[in-house]
Amino acid sequence: MARAWIYDRQKDKSYRDAVTKAKQAKRTPPGRWLVRYYDPAGKLKSAGTFKKKPDAEQRQTEIENSLNEGSYRDPAAAKITFGEMAEKWLAARTDIRRSTWWKYRNLLDTHVLPRWADLPLSAIHAEDIAVWVAELQKSREEGGSGLGASQTRNAHAVLSMVLGWCVPRRIPVNPAKGVPLPKSSEAEHVYLTYEQVEALADAAAGLRTKYNQRSAASAVNRALVLLLAYTGLRWGEAAALRVGKVDLVKRRIRVTVAFAEVEGKLVEQPPKTGKSRTVPVPASLVAELNPLVEGRPEDALVFTTARGKPLRARNWRPREFNNALKPAGLSGLGLTPHKLRHTAASLAIAAGADVKVVQAMLGHATATMTLDRYGHLWPDRLDEVADVMDARRIEALSKVGSETQNGCP
Incomplete structure (x- = not known):
């Protein structure tokens, strides 16, 4: 079974020397308690150092729980950039039509990658995505992209698909999910007579x-x-x-x-x-x-x-x-x-x-x-339905009244 433990760095001469130098220079000494563990692949990993042992114990418990529950993610996995993952995601999309593939390619190159390509996955947050969505809709004179509601939703959809592809191995949740999106304006529709x-x-x-x-x-x-x-x-x-x-x-x-x-x-x-x-x-x-x-x-x-x-x-x-x-x-x-x-x-x-x-x-x-x-x-049809129901009710009431007059029970 994978395990995690706490190592006391005070046992190492190099650590004691580092503490001494830090004190002489009036700097904060390095953390004493080191959390270490074996990941699911059996590789030795470090989960950080802590000044206080209770903090190290809390981190040890978190690591052990994630390993036992199968929810463990290598912290380094989220450091890969969005641009790298976007290219991998697109290369893997052999399930879509060629025109759709090129549509995704164009949306990535034009609207998504210029904003997110160089950021690590761990640095992409929902609030930043919400701001980006708003900027896509601003006019070019205001520094935005001047996109309509439909194109804005398309650009967000591609971003969300890439991030969703990274869950749960690299990031715990998709930060693009749930971000408010513009609704298609009725003005975008044109109805001719x-x-x-x-x-x-x-x-x-x-x-x-x-x-x-x-x-x-x-x-x-x-x-x-x-x-x-x-x-x-x-x-x-x-x-x-x-x-x-x-x-x-x-x-x-x-x-x-x-x-x-x-x-x-x-x-x-x-x-x-x-x-x-x-x-x-x-x-x-x-x-x-x-x-x-x-x-x-x-x-x-x-x-x-x-x-x-x-x-x-x-x-x-x-x-x-x-x-x-x-x-x-x-x-x-x-x-x-x-x-x-x-x-x-x-x-x-x-x-x-x-x-x-x-x-x-x-x-x-x-x-x-x-x-x-x-x-x-369709709203006008509500009256039409109500009128038909009303006519049927009047017809039924008339029938009941006629039967009563003829002596029917």
């Missing part, structure tokens, strides 16, 4: 270059904008959509893959949750999509440039989508292709869809996620 969606689709379809030529994707822009706004497909899912996955007779789209850019290259990967899903297509979109799928090979991409190349978000958004905002009268709203998912959710909810339907349509992992993001769009 049917009229605004149509205006955006028309503007995107009519884009011209400075040479008065049709833009590279103008031929598919209208259908693409409508699909994003009425089905809630993610950009990568729409860009990777192939003809064989579109059934306009049943008005269904099967989402099985998504595009992601990794080191400048497009790669196909499973959808964000890792699960395929089926998405309904409004009947009015059949005529919009039909020219893009009819008579084409099943493995052909539905949406491409005029030259038949896949659409890339880094090109399509600034050159096509953003240029359509002004003529559509939608400048200044902070609208992005991804935020058309919010429009799809809001229109579906307004049309009477319940949370499970919206969850399935958007491909959220859980209904809780859907409620967290769009729960505020």
